[in-house]
Amino acid sequence: MRRFVPIVLTATVLLAGCQGGGGGDTTTSNAAFDPATCQGGTLTVLNQGGITHLDPARLYTSGGGNLPSLLFRTLTTRNRQPGDAGTKPAPDLATDLGTPSDGAKTWTYHLRDGIQFEDGTPITAADVKYGIERSFAPELPGGAPYLRDWLAGAADYQGPYKQPDGITSIETPDDKTIVFKLSKPEGDFPFLATATQFAPVPKAKDNGVDYEKHPISSGPYQVESYEPKKSLVLVRNTHWSTKIDELRYACPDRIEVTSGLDSAVINQRIVTGAGQDANAVTTDAVVGPEQLAQLGTGSELDKRVTRGEFPSTTYLAFNTKKAPFDNPKVREALSYAINRTSVVNALGGSAVVGPSTTFLPPQKALGYQQYDWFPAGDTGAPDKAKQVLAEAGLSNLSIELAHENDDSEGIGPKVASAIQEAFKQAGVTVKLNAIDTGTYRDITGKPATQPGLSLATWGADWPSGGPFLIPIFDGRQIITAGGNFNLAQYNDPEVNAEIDAINALTDPAAAAARWGALDAKLGKLALVLPLTHEKDVYLYGKNVKNAYADGWRGQLDVGRVSVK
């Protein structure tokens, strides 16, 4: 059961987009589609993971998320286009992607005209600022951590309930202008500004934890009813129109989301398409073995598939401060020994994951460059591994592998067993160390308690190399107290300097090339052992039109599908 990443809105999981890698058939069915006449009908969304919190401060989604972006407009949002274009940010509430100054340490935005909340109140810069401040409140945990890190002097801010004076590094000189002062240059700020924390919240309507019961919409729909993890019903927001929002088509009149379903059931229902299920899509139930058998056989179902890729890598993290992983030979040997086919099968087969020899997943926007420094072939090269170990004078190696105790995040016992078996072929004995999923990141994220070898996943918060490489390899990001992601505990001033240099670039294409080169360089050191990257195959209902994989995250873009 692969409940891995695309649980749209849960707080624990990262979401980001992709270049639409495999999505060849994404636009074929759209020939007759006209956004001007697509309105009407009810769209059904069948999902596994429910929406735990519908509060923009607590959502951890990138590109504004799929369903949340129907309610929350942000300063910028993902460009809703199939293919590569979709990996770029686009202005949403703001008039442009932001004006950097002071070497990308200050970003200035202007709000566009005519934007209103669902109650007709105009949206002001103060509303955006207040929304961001709310996300600092410990009562509303769960959102992405970047703002706390990037905004100057905001690390100790406790939110507007305890500190009503607000954050000084966000300035609103007038109702239409908002200025962010950062502690260091961040060329990716327009990407971050797609997060729901950048959605406006009217202070008068804020009732804290209960705000999510009916968050005030700035998008094309508003909440009719919401039950956490179970259901969400959206109806039209009459104060929104295509005149003030070009990106969202908002075709269906009504959207009904049901969550908590079994993925097999979801796919079965979409395939059968009885009644309302003909209008159904899913944003998180990747197809299972049963549907895979029907795909590619020329059946009717082949026309109802979107394929996308989510930039995420599952890898083995070496703690290079701990023996024997401080020895590069050991890391290399294990890199030779790995059997990626077993891992792929453990994660659901080649249709939904692909083997990775690079840390960056194969997406252009991230700056992917192909390399395979320790060729293990499809099923591992145990003899080569043995040889490397013998050269290092290490035979009969015995190691421990930490993993989560359930498979929900794709780094559970199934993958661990596959790795254990692969290493066994190379004469390495692996003892499995199952750690409770709830505390796994806490234990691995504290250098004091971090095991020598652990399973990890990393997903990009936006399609750029920075969020993929910085937390993992920037030596200044080693947080000893906890919440550390630089599991190799690797600190090279040269690499750190390169990261700073790329961060200051505001041209994404230029940055991508340098990120890719950095990844290839780091790969030679075998600091991590990349295993797989995500592929996503989603089915949609018979009546659903204009369904294409969202270029940012590999899912159907609910903002543009039609059921009419």
Place this chain on the structure above:
Amino acid sequence: MTLLEVDDLRISFGDKQAVDGLSFTLEAGGSLGIVGESGSGKSTAALALLGLSGGSVSGKIRFDGTDLVTGAPWKDIRGARIAMVFQEPLTALNPFQTVGDQIAEVYRLHTGATRRAARERAVEVLGQVHIADPERRARAYPHQFSGGMRQRALIAMAIANRPKLIVADEPTTALDVTVQAQILDLLDEVRATTGAALLLISHDLGVVAGSTESVIVMRDGRAVESGSTESVLLSPRHEYTRALLDAVPKPGNRDFEPGPPLLRVRDVHKHFPQRRRGSFRKPPPVRAVDGVTLDVHAGETLGIVGESGTGKTTLARMMVGLIPPSSGSITFDGVDIARRRGRSVQMVFQDPLSSLNPRRTIGESIADPLRLSGVRDPRTRVEDLLERVGLSRSEYDRYPHQLSGGMRQRVGIARAVAPSPRLIVCDEPVSSLDVTTQAQVLALLEELRAELGLSLVFVSHDLAVLRRIADRVAVLKDGVIVEVGPTSEVYDQPQHPYTKELLAAVPVTDPAEARRLRALRSTVGR
């Protein structure tokens, strides 16, 4: 006029011939007793009258002009013209229906009366069987009745449809002796007032003696002797009948000089706390034994007599130290009995099956007290004892369920005498045995007493047994000793009214005496 004529009745279950050529007649309004030990076929024969015997039935049963063997209109017969009174009054009544409803149901079924009329009839017959406040009691459930009342209710049900024949199958077996007398009197009365004939079935010669005009003695499915009650019981011709009559305990006559007091019971009380009903007031405790003072002298046999619920078992168990008294003292040779347990005092129990561990051989059971008193290898001693109580040495390795009731009680006695006690308390040791076995066990106890110089406490409900074996008798009622004295005195000149009532209730095998006692009861009882 002949009401019932049974001719050459044969009932068999497979190979087993339960009734084998039984013949008798019963006049309208007459009474007939059938006597026999268990397995004699008497109940099977009785059930055959209602077509409920099962098995294959042949012969002739002619009742009131109808043949009951070759198919009969049972609906009109059962409960309407022939009514049956069963042995176990608790289980014979439906526990889920009120007594009144059960009687009314039967009445309606046969008369088609209205609900209301049936109800009235039920109350009427309940009154007829002397149930006080019948209106209210009709609404009670069987479990709310005492044993005697239940049997009355059954009799009420029997007479509800004014049957021509009442068959009473061991109607008093489960009852106390005084209640038994009342029920027998009631049957007699009912027969007189309703004009129904009575077929009374019992294992006890004393029960039929006072209640029937003629009697049949059955053994192995055959009638060994029949005739008028007087002639059969006073001058039996068949040896089986004689044996039955001989087994009835006769008064003993032992000259006896009591020794010094051995066991002294001083003002002993035993109160069992009752569980709280409701949450407010604690109910008063049950006073099982309520102030008993008693001596057991060396060499004597003390009988303690009482009906069920009088506290006699509690007293017996206190005497051997099994239950501590609530207050008062019990001393043996001046020492508190609780500290003398095991050596000096032993006990023989009522139910010989329950008193032997079914999972251990009888030899082991006997050897246990010997081991506890320090004997290393008791096998030979145990075998000697087995021989002494009339069993063979090889019985050592057998299990209790392989022995007959009488043999088991012999084992119980052997176990009691094994550690050479000076006193044995016997709690109803013979009440579960057949009359003939009873006599043998009593004889064994007497022999052992003489031989070993034992003292005996003999607790029983059976006055006849005590009269035979006891030197002195104490009469227990509601936890109090109402009368105590030498056996002959207590039996011949009872002082306390309860003693008199008890004695009057004892069934005797002399029909004339039985009738005399019944007359006596009617004056004492009401």
Place this chain on the structure above:
Amino acid sequence: MIRALLRDRGFVVGAVIATGMVLVAVTAPLLAALAGQDYTTYHDTLLDSARGGVPIGAFGGVSGEHWLGVEPGTGRDLFARVVYGARVSLGVAVGATILEVLLGVGVGIAAGLGGRWADAGLSRVIDLVLSIPSLVLAISLLAIVPQDWPRPLILAVVIALLGWGGTARISRGETLSLRTRDYVAAAQVAGAPWWRVARREILPGLTAPILTYAALLLPTNMVAEAGLSFLGVGVRPPTPSWGQMLSTATTWFRADPAYVIIPGLLLFLTLLSFVLVANGLRRVLDPRQREILR
């Protein structure tokens, strides 16, 4: 007694299967070696990765090498996993049953022979254990226990801790009824101390009802283990257990029905055999034929 048991056809069939299963569990390594397989080796070539990793070939990839086919997603030999799975399923069930009987009989006799207060106190404890929603608590308990503790042992202990109430209640009831028997009184009159009474007079009387009850507890505990493993709080991979296999099977039952049928059938057969044994024991040992089978 044995002759009576052998006359019960159900018992004989059950006993044969049950013994077979126990043998399988005991000789699991041998059997796996005989098949030339072990329960950890992955066979990626036997899986169709493009279809999510279903076994290639009929009926879950049954072949001369893999007698029962292979596990979807991993290609591990199903025969080896099934025979090793028997170890966990039976081991945990037997362990839990033994613990339950020890605990239950101990507490039951103590309550039955102890004084009024001991009985009242222990009876409350028994009631408490009986009125605990055991599955609910077991899930919480097992989720909390550290992952590196020996899992099968923990499973047995948890199942036993939540399930000894029945044995205790029966033991207490039987003890209370046995202690009123005259032979217990006889032993007491003879001066036997309480522990001698408990051992010599009470315990033998408890054997039959407890044995019958324990025989039924065994399959119940097997179901419990399977259920907990099914819910993912049972033994840890790569250790196989039947319940765990059935749990994985829920995702595979459409694509690879064989994977449901094999462990499912085995679990059913084993349970049935133990129930048959228990039923036979009950008929012979418990002449009252109480309906403890529900």
Place this chain on the structure above:
Amino acid sequence: MIGHLTRRIVGGAIVLLVLSALIYTLFYLAPSDPAILACGKGCTPERLADVRAAMGLADPVWTQYWHFLQGIFTGRDYSLGPTVRHCPAPCLGYSFETSQPVTTLLMDRLPVSFSLAFGAEILSLLLGIGAGLLSGTRRFRWFDRLVNGLVLAGYATPVFLVGLLLLLLFCVHLQWLPFPQYVPFTTDPLLWAQNLLLPWIALAVIQTAAYARLTRAGLQESLAEDHIRTARAYGIPERRILWRKALRGALLPLVTLTAVDLAGIITSAVLTETMFGLPGVGQLLVGAVNQIDLPVVVGVTLLTGLIMVLANTAADLLYAAVDPRVQLR
């Protein structure tokens, strides 16, 4: 009667108290920290401490437990940030994960579990008693044997196995029934029943056999009782004896069993609900345990404990109501 009830209530309260204290202790001892989950990825220790304080987890465990108990009897106040929300008694607290009141969550899930339990119970009672009567009156020998065999098989069948096989057969192979999804009774009774049919059957398979056996044994025992002989001796027709007299005694044990079984289905519904994906109390529990959602775990445990206690009490009362011999003290 009143005394009995009082004792029952006090005893039940103690059971619930012990249960909740047990869960609190266990979760306190557990290595998992719900605040980490809430805080999310990239959570710094300072932020974690703030979040923990906001969730009320910074207090010592006994203080937390005391607040919990207070909530049940007097209600509690929750800080929402800018405002305060009052949770009236009996307040079981708020889910760590979704911030919803636990009582709301439970009330939301109960209909599903109740639908499951009552449906299955009624189905198995109907089938079980029917089969028991047929075999108990010994009209058909083969049927008797069949019931006997089925009860053994039923005892040996875990519900998740039956569930899987039923799904395989009816949803995948024959495609007669949809894959179960819960439809509230109030929305569409027909769909409600149609969707619950498989779970009901899965649960009923096991219980039907047990009830059949019990009915059959009870009937045979009942028919052998003395008062039945009395009824026969008084000419009461066989039919009337069977229906009016024997059956009542035979069904007596079923009365108590039904109440307890009903509670058992609800409390062990975890498996069935997981199997069929029904959003009942059991599924809520599994999710909560995974998410270390202590208030919900305690809530579910208390609810199921309460149901068990109520069922046992109900069983006693019912027994006393149908059997006049039983006196509750």
